[in-house]
Amino acid sequence: MLHEEVVGRIRDILLDGEIPPGARIPERELCERLEISRTPLREALKVLAAEGLVQLLPHRGSRAAKLTDKDMRDLFEVCQGLEALAGELACERITDREIADIAAAHAAMVQHYREGDLIQYYRGNRAIHEGIVNAAGNPVLAGLYASVTARIRRARYVTPMTPQRWALAVSEHEAILNALQRRDGAGLSHILRAHLRHKREEVLQAGFAETESSEPTLKIA
Amino acid sequence: MLHEEVVGRIRDILLDGEIPPGARIPERELCERLEISRTPLREALKVLAAEGLVQLLPHRGSRAAKLTDKDMRDLFEVCQGLEALAGELACERITDREIADIAAAHAAMVQHYREGDLIQYYRGNRAIHEGIVNAAGNPVLAGLYASVTARIRRARYVTPMTPQRWALAVSEHEAILNALQRRDGAGLSHILRAHLRHKREEVLQAGFAETESSEPTLKIA
């Protein structure tokens, strides 16, 4: 198994929430499961720590990173900036073909919305945002975006998606597609910011708090 | 020596250009120099590879990453976006004290300009940009910014700094400080973008090309 694959596998395990935020990372188990020794596992953990998904505590192992409200706010803020930038660049560079693909993804997403299929809706939603970022034609940007969105998604917040919020999100997506088709960079950038701001408000308002599941609260001396 | 320190030491060695872009990373030598074994060294190299400073070639070792013109353009583009975002956020959050510090750094930088001390000028320039990014109060943003600027700086491009360019840069910095003092987020963001765009044009126009120093060009079969 290649180094990058090990990193990817563990990243997925973390993103799937299989190891909840704040929980210890069981080295031994992961070694057995991935059928590797501790050396490559630990290399991967250090990489994931640099990415912000894992927290290393000297001499007492590693844990799945736990995000505070502040962390979440910061991540959204950066995500917003990256998407806005991607939107502007995409409008300069996107091909008709790519626009058509995103339009198709949009239509599919709207269909999922009509059917009330939240999971599929989210999937489609993500595909559109990633499509825009990729259309920016900037791998550095795409990489940072992937890293930031991964950390956001990491926190399996369960935002109660109200019909109002959902409808708003869909209408915003209509505007996004529209700006993209018009190749209106400034407009797209503006809409994307608003879209992300709304999402962030949802998440934080919903009382995002990464509850400590495996660590007792410290008693004060 | 702590893991993070090892990463930092090697990062510095790369940023100092001690190992030129494209050159093989001498594992053995680095081990001796840092007085560590291969295990922690290799952990650090994988982290630096994830950061984009090192290129890992399966079964044939690691090299100092070499940037193409496209890479450089992409990095500048993202750097621009991050600084613009930082500028906007900084205007919302910066304290009078922080403004005063940046103003002082600006004055010092202008003095270095007058004295024609390019090295000190660059140092001051960097301090100002970092000051703005830090004033944004977003560690995630600061981290990404550090990573991107490191990669840019990594490429020891030698831009011939003409008097005209230098004067323009200084006048842009006047405008930057001004916008910051007025806490004009949109204005600051706009100026920062222009400033970075000019810098990028300089670098790329100057024919940035990471000349291959240690690898013969492949002969076409």
Add this chain to the structure above:
DNA sequence: TGGATCATTTTTGAATTCAAAAATAGAGAT
């Protein structure tokens, strides 16, 4: 003499081993 093939050396990647640090368990004292 030039080039191809095979043996040797070197280097890489990963498992194992080892020492130090931390966690745990147990004994003794209060």
Add this chain to the structure above:
DNA sequence: ATCTCTATTTTTGAATTCAAAAATGATCCA
């Protein structure tokens, strides 16, 4: 019984070792 201190176990971090892959170089043939 509970707390504390110590001995034991476990876990962590890093050096070493080992196998596989690649690079090197030597030999043989045209």
